[in-house]
Amino acid sequence: MNALLTEKIAAARAVGDPDAVARAIPYAEFLNITAVLDDDDLIATMNFNPRIIGNPALPAIHGGTIGGLLETTAILKLLWLQETVRIPKTITITVDYLRSAGPKNTHARCSVTKLGARVANVKIFAWQDNPGKPVAGANANFMLSTG
Amino acid sequence: MTSPYPALSKHPEGNKAPTTEEMIKLISGATPHSRELGLQVVHSAKGMAIMRLPWQERLVGNPDELVLHGGVVTTLLDSVCGMATMSARQPPERIVTLDLRIDYQRPATPHVDLFARAEVTRQTRTIAFLSAVAYQDDPKDMVALATGTFMFVGRRRKKDAEGGKV
Numbered sequence: 001m002n003a004l005l006t007e008k009i010a011a012a013r014a015v016g017d018p019d020a021v022a023r024a025i026p027y028a029e030f031l032n033i034t035a036v037l038d039d040d041d042l043i044a045t046m047n048f049n050p051r052i053i054g055n056p057a058l059p060a061i062h063g064g065t066i067g068g069l070l071e072t073t074a075i076l077k078l079l080w081l082q083e084t085v086r087i088p089k090t091i092t093i094t095v096d097y098l099r100s101a102g103p104k105n106t107h108a109r110c111s112v113t114k115l116g117a118r119v120a121n122v123k124i125f126a127w128q129d130n131p132g133k134p135v136a137g138a139n140a141n142f143m144l145s146t147g
Numbered sequence: 148m149t150s151p152y153p154a155l156s157k158h159p160e161g162n163k164a165p166t167t168e169e170m171i172k173l174i175s176g177a178t179p180h181s182r183e184l185g186l187q188v189v190h191s192a193k194g195m196a197i198m199r200l201p202w203q204e205r206l207v208g209n210p211d212e213l214v215l216h217g218g219v220v221t222t223l224l225d226s227v228c229g230m231a232t233m234s235a236r237q238p239p240e241r242i243v244t245l246d247l248r249i250d251y252q253r254p255a256t257p258h259v260d261l262f263a264r265a266e267v268t269r270q271t272r273t274i275a276f277l278s279a280v281a282y283q284d285d286p287k288d289m290v291a292l293a294t295g296t297f298m299f300v301g302r303r304r305k306k307d308a309e310g311g312k313v
Contacts (some may be wrong), residue, residue, distance in 0.1 A: 005211055026207040027216030051183040062180035063244045064225040068218020077209070087209045090217040094248040 009085040018042050021079050025087075028072050031065055035076050038109075042080055044073040046106045053103065060100040063136075067095045067125055070138040072110040074122040080144060081115060086145035088120065093140040101135040104128055120144055169197060178226070184219070186226055193237075194267035196230040202260050214258035220291055221249060223263045224279050228295040231265040232275045236299065242275070245296040252289045260281045261290065273299050 005024055012020030018035040022028045022044070032047040046052070046061075046069040054062025071093055078088045110124035125137040178186075189197040200223045208216025225247055233239045244292075255261055263287065265279035277295040282288060283304075 005292060024210065025216070026205050026210060028208075030205045031218070038302060053178025053179045054181075056179060062178065063247075064218065065180060065223065067221035067247065068216065071217045071221065072208075087160075087211070089254070090249075090251050092250050093217065093221070094246060095221065096246045097243075097244045100243070112167065115153055 003090065005087075006085045008081060013080070018076055018080055021076055022072070025072070025075070027068065028076075031068055031072070033069060033072050035073075041109055042073070042077045044069065044076055045110050046108075048104050048106075050103070055100075058100055059103050061103065061106065063095075063097055063101075066097070066101055066106065066136045067093070067138070069106060069108050070095060070110075070124040070126055070136060071140065073126075074110050074112075074124050074138075074140050075140070077110050077112060077122065078115075078120055078144065081112065082144065088142035088144050090142040091143055093138055095136060095138045097136050099133065099135045101126075101128060106135065107131075116144075118144060180222070181226055183307055184222065186223065188230065189262065191230060191234055194231055194235040194270075195265065196227050196234060197264045198227040198230065200261045200263075202258050207257075209254075212254065214254040215261065217249070217251065220251075220255070220261070220281055221247065223261060224249060224265070224281060224291065224293045224295070227263040227265040228277045228279050228293070228297065229311060230268055231277060231279075232295075232297040232299075235267045235275060237272060240299045240301055242297045242299055246275075246297050247293060247295045250292045252291060255281075255290045262286075262291075265293075265295070275299065 008024040035044045052061050052065045053059050057107045106126050108126040110122050112120040112122050120142045122140050125134045127134045185201045187199045189199050206219045207213050232242045263281045265277050267275050268278050269276045275297045279293040280289045281291040
């Protein structure tokens with residue numbers, strides 16, 4: 001199974017398609033998260049589906065799925081940058097909820113503030129229509145399994 | 148109508164917390180995503196809640212080791228903290244999550260359900276501070292430790308129904 005994931009990620013890198021990495025992660029599939037490269041920047045999108053609504057009165061997307069998008073974006077970026085293909089393990093994540101997220105696609109991008117041999121620190125933010133009005137942000141630390 | 152939350156129980160001190168019926172209505176009616184995940188309320192009392200997430204392979208983040216994705220742990224913890232916060236006020240008030248910090252203690256064991264327990268540790272007029280844990284068989288053997296901050300935004304107003312800012 002490990003070899004299969006390794007192959008998938010290597011193949012994704014060879015053709016420059018981070019979306020193939022997302023396809024290798026079941027929960028990313030479940031949330032219908034897709035990924036594209038914008039120059040060298042990775043942008044992940046959680047494509048809207050009524051199943052991710054957390055508050056039908058507003059309506060708003062469930063905050064947990066926004067957290068899932070933020071964490072997935074960081075993991076995809078780290079998998080893309082790393083030489084190895086083990087999935088980074090989340091040590092801590094702090095999510096700030098800034099605005100309610102409406103029933104539409106949500107995008108996220110991140111910056112890797114530190115990429116060490118063992119740990120990485122990533123700042124992520126998510127937006128819908130306007131990147132200047134983020135719906136949520138997160139700071140996360142990951143353990144990189146560099147062997 | 149069948150509720151996905153059959154195990155709701157009343158607060159032992161009586162009517163301080165929302166009634167079972169109120170809570171079922173509140174939760175089952177309010178969260179399509181919780182229904183999708185099959186989240187169940189195991190216990191609820193004033194300012195606390197316990198929920199269960201049945202193990203599902205589609206929620207895995209690491210297919211090599213079948214470990215649950217952190218995002219779904221975030222969803223469970225956000226939900227259980229939200230429920231604990233709502234149950235802290237009678238009648239229940241609308242709430243929003245301000246922030247949620249999660250510290251992972253160990254990977255979740257594959258094929259085992261995940262539970263989470265949240266408690267309001269302190270509340271002001273507008274803010275609730277929560278402490279929560281996610282665990283599997285033994286509450287002391289935590290998968291994650293969480294700290295949440297929620298804001299009470301009052302009873303439902305017309306402005307909000309029209310999509311106004313909270």
